[in-house]
Amino acid sequence: MSGNTLDWNKVAVDLVQKNLDRLITGIYKVSTDQYKQLQIRTRKAFETYLVKAIEKYSKVRTLINRSEPVNLYDFYVDIDLVFNGSVIDTKNIDRLLNINKNLMILGSGGTGKSTLFKHLFLNAIETTSKIPIFVQLRNINENNFSLEDCIYESLSTLGFCLEKEYFIRSLDKVDYIFLLDGFDEVDDDKKPKLITEIINMTTKYSNNYVLVSSRNFDNFSMGWDNFFELKMVPLNKDKAIELIEKIRFEEEVKEKFKKQLSEKLFEQHESFCSNPLLLTLMLMTFDEFSEIPDKIHIFYGQAFDVLYHRHDALKPGFKRPRKTKLASDEFRRVIEAISAFSYLEKVISFDNDKLIEYINKAKKLESLNFEATDYKSDLVEAVCILLLDGLKYTYQHRSFQEYFTARFVSRQTDELQTTLLHRLFKERRSVQDKVLDLIFDMDKYKMEKNIIVPTLRQVRDLSRASTEKKFYLNFLQNYYKLLEMHFFVRKDGRIVVFPHFISLENNLVTRIINFVVEKYMNVDFRNYRFKAIFDSVEDAFNELKIGTICTNKTVDDIKTNLNEKIKHRKPPRYIIVTANYLENEESHDLIMELSSHIKFAVNSALTILDQIEREHEERYSLEELFQVGK
Incomplete structure (x- = not known):
């Protein structure tokens, strides 16, 4: 891992020089007389970008280091990733690039995804002959950029002076590493277009490497069939202690915190201590609060109090004055x-x-x-x-x-x-x-009263029926308007079939049901989703009786279309969409099987509603409480 002694400017210059001939021949069609002039211009553009990017991404301002940015490697601790059950060390970017050219790096908030990408950017410059480009995808939101626009903007704001068309021409001539940071920060309505653009770029310019970071979220992987997925590994105790040792903070407080971290604190609060952001906040609150709360919102409240009141960690005794004088x-x-x-x-x-x-x-x-x-x-x-x-x-x-x-x-x-x-x-x-x-x-009670109970009562009342099966089919009719049958072709040629029920106007109801099941039962209902594997499309149709829900096309037409898609493997995923999947009574048994995860969620949510209603009936109102003894 690099320290402050590395001459980054020289490293950047050397990297550009290694790629210069391919850059020029890829970008321009020129005579020998023009070559030298273009060589100077191209070298300057890429060197300027890399030098300024190194300056930008090697220095970080943190919660603790507020007064001035510090070198990334003064506090950086290597983050591990997990892929197919194996732990991948990220000290050297080549260990990732050897897995696949296109990678998703997924992790929850505060696990250090952006910090990891900054390290990978610097490491790529130091250890590879490929040109890395760091892109903050959130810039797409404000400027309505395409992916190419966003990439070029990332270059030009750091001094890249070649025209966009010349940069685009270089994409299939030089090996780039695109570090696309923060896919989850892109507006939802822009994500489908961005996914298509990323996939198209990896196909058109297959010589390049594309790494995308994001928080985990529903359906992130759907459609990203040429990407491999890696997940951030939480800090273990040794890495947590290493991070605390590196952080520039009051030494006496650090030593006390490290001692408790080593003895019992990590085991008691592993969910906090294994997250770099939360661990840093724990250190900051440690001197003020003797106990670490179990609830995350109380912890953040304490963190705000410390940020509002405490002195600069790097300047003991100095308290930066506030201008507003607000309490x-x-x-x-x-x-x-x-x-x-x-x-x-x-x-x-x-x-x-x-x-x-x-x-x-x-x-x-x-x-x-x-x-x-x-x-x-x-x-x-x-x-x-x-x-x-x-x-x-x-x-x-x-x-x-x-x-x-x-x-x-x-x-x-x-x-x-x-x-x-x-x-x-x-x-x-x-x-x-x-x-x-x-x-x-x-405030669990207030949320129950204002949205959970009214919504679940609406579900119960609108779906009433004489039998459980009819009740459940009524629920689907009320809240799920489309059924998609997804056919995915595996590398071994077998067909994976899974349903996707889509709620339209009433997605509020289905989201609240899912939330209730996860919060009260600590269960991810998505684990109950139906999925089956077949040797052929014919087997899938016959065994599942899919023909009973295909109302828009003949079954033979659909089979022919599917088999043609599978034969050419473009795309490897095919979808049948039907809006009238409940019209044919012969389909009802199949629908019950395909939607088992939804049935589980609804039944669980209504059982929870009964429990909540009993609890609310037993709860004294504030008025009744103060009337006691009158």
Whole structure:
């Protein structure tokens, strides 16, 4: 692993020189006389980008190192990945590139995906002859960029001076490593187009390597058939201690924390200690709070208190003055409102004007008096909830936005919270998005009263029937409008068949049911999904009686179409869509089998509803409580 002594500029120059001839012959069609001039221009473009990118990605400003960015390798600890049950060391990027040219790196919030990608970018420059390009995919949101636009913007903002058309021409002549960071930060409505563009790029320019990072979320892998999936491995105790040793912090506090981490703290709070972000926050709160809370929202509350009150970790005794003079609860209410506004608009980074707009809206909502520019300064310089990255402001970590949004929603009136919860459930971005989980933990009773109980009662009332089977078929009729049958061709030629029931207008109901099952039973209902493997399309149709749900085309036409697709293996996945899958009574037994996971979720949710209703009946209202003894 590289330290501060490496001459990065020289490494960058050498890397460009290794690729220069192929770059020029790939980009230009020129005479010998023009070659030297173009050589100078091309070398300058790539060297400038790499040198500036090295400067940008090798220095990091963190929660602890607030006053100035520090070298990445001053605190970086190697993150392991797991692939097909094997642990992959990421010290050298070649260990990843040898697995496959196209990789997904998946992990939950705070596990260090972006930090890993910065390391891989630097390591690629140091140890390979390939040119790495680091791309923050969230830039697609604000500018309505295509993938090519986003990549070129990443280059040009760091001094790359060749025209876009020349760069595009080089894509099949030089080996690039594209590090596409933060797929989960792309707006949902832009994701399908982006997936198509990424897949097309890997096909058209198959000489290159493409690594994509993202939080885990539903259906992330669907359609990414030329990508291999690797998952971030949580820190073990040794790596957690190594990270604490590297962090620049008050030595006395570090030693006490390391001692407890080694003795019992890691085992007691492994879910916190194995996450780099949460472990860092634990260190920061350790000196202020003797106990680590079990609930994550209490922990984040403590972290905010420390960020708001504590001195600079690198400058003992120095406390950066705040300009707004707001009390901590007032300051917190404003950042909660800012977070809710931006979260609901799906904004995760903002320019100066947008941030000032959010601050002024929050100021008006909370009826507080301060200057918006002063509050912005405190957010960035004193409390350090936000970072200035170029011309954009971003959260130190997205989990802060989620925490403050949850706080905002939790303190609203029943009427407003109900409205906000409906919107949050309809727009929930992924299973890794923690806003709804945090709201549930902050005030479970209020969330039950305002959305869970009314929604489940609606399901129970609208689907009433004389038999369980009819009740369940009524539920499907009410909430699932389409059935897709997916046929996926494995490398061995066998056919994997699985259904995908799609809810349209009423996706709110199905999402709430899924949420309830996961929160109350700690069960992922998706594990109950139907899937079957067959030797041929004919076997699949015969054994499953798929013909009973094919209403738009004849069965023979569908079989012929499928077999033709499979024969040419383009694409390896084929889908039959039917909107009237319940019309034919002969299909009902098949539908019951295909939708077993949904049946499990509905039955479980309604059993939970009965339990909640009993608990609410037994709960004293506040009025009854104060009337005792009258």
